[in-house]
Amino acid sequence: MVSAPRWLAALTTALGLPENKGQIMYQLASVDANGNPHVRTIGHRGFIEPEGSPNLPLLMCATDIRTPKVTQILTNPHVELIWWLSGSMEQFRLTGVVRLVPPPDAQLPDLPVQSTEASLAFQKMDAQGFEWEKKRVETYDVQPAFLRAGFARPPPGAIIENYDVGKSWPGIVPRAEDAQNEEEKQAYERGLRTFALMFFDPVEVDWVQLKEKPNRRTKFIRKGEEWSEYIAVP
């Protein structure tokens, strides 16, 4: 019987602590075509796993297909993320590969496909017929209306004249069935065409606990289906 790795229990426990309330953001690092690093804050959108494989948990997040990080992860799917939970003073660093689930009609850069040696979980979910596109639309729908609005704006990073230009963008975008008029309906559709999911498959986890004295550091490494664990100097 396979079971969930101990780091996942530690992370979900930490997330459930009152002192970590609202700390559902982490920093995701990727590399550009020149080999230089980039990092940005991203909101966590939940864990998911292949059926019958609690040992292969994925982290889900979302982004706008028009942002630079998308080209970066398509060029090099190896990423690392840091989740610093200041309430309990724990740092989780996760290393692995990411898979993009873009809108079906997205115009993506034509890039050489890199091998993703750690994509065991993705392979399993493909084999199980996981409906990636359905999950994308569902995730677009369940988010708060102000977040959905972020995807219906002009291209992120585009230069604008002044801050007031943003007043013409929708502040909230209701779901399709709640749209009051044609404008809201179009904004919903526009956002859906830029909304992409990212699934992150970790193969290494570095857990630091700064509240413990002496401080603790635990490393988890996955080889194939198996997680091993060792204790290290912080």
Next chain:
Amino acid sequence: MVSAPRWLAALTTALGLPENKGQIMYQLASVDANGNPHVRTIGHRGFIEPEGSPNLPLLMCATDIRTPKVTQILTNPHVELIWWLSGSMEQFRLTGVVRLVPPPDAQLPDLPVQSTEASLAFQKMDAQGFEWEKKRVETYDVQPAFLRAGFARPPPGAIIENYDVGKSWPGIVPRAEDAQNEEEKQAYERGLRTFALMFFDPVEVDWVQLKEKPNRRTKFIRKGEEWSEYIAVP
């Protein structure tokens, strides 16, 4: 007359807000020799600038010379950092190059030196005779004794039998002049031999303000000595 860039004023203002109290940590991303990204939380240790060049502010932080990030930044000095200030809901992303100031006797990996095209500030400080080693020792000395102790431990990342092994490490390391015995004196010296400074010279800053409605995003880019600024879609 050169003056400080507006992003620095925005960042120091944000750091001074009561709602951001204690948020002196950021996430620093670097790239390893395989071209894969790494990221970790780092504590800010202050701003510094070449004399007469408020337009070229550097960020200072510290690390243990034995950690993997050191080889990474020596291989590729291009780094990026994210400073998320959750109190005021502002994100500062800084892109630039980093210079390491290692202990003079440190055994560093022998690596091809990369060009650091953005090192204007470093060049100026070198020309001004800035005493990097003096700054390193001063910074080692002014930090709290529990932080100093972190540098006198066995090599970070080394595997240990169990968490209790850490109980044999010093929990605090007083300054040399306050050492009570030979053991504390040796721990002070040991830490000083692993304590390295990192100076970060930003050439690009991406400032996102999520409390503003509509959200604001401002980009700053330095060309030579000059910062230019433009407003962008978040």
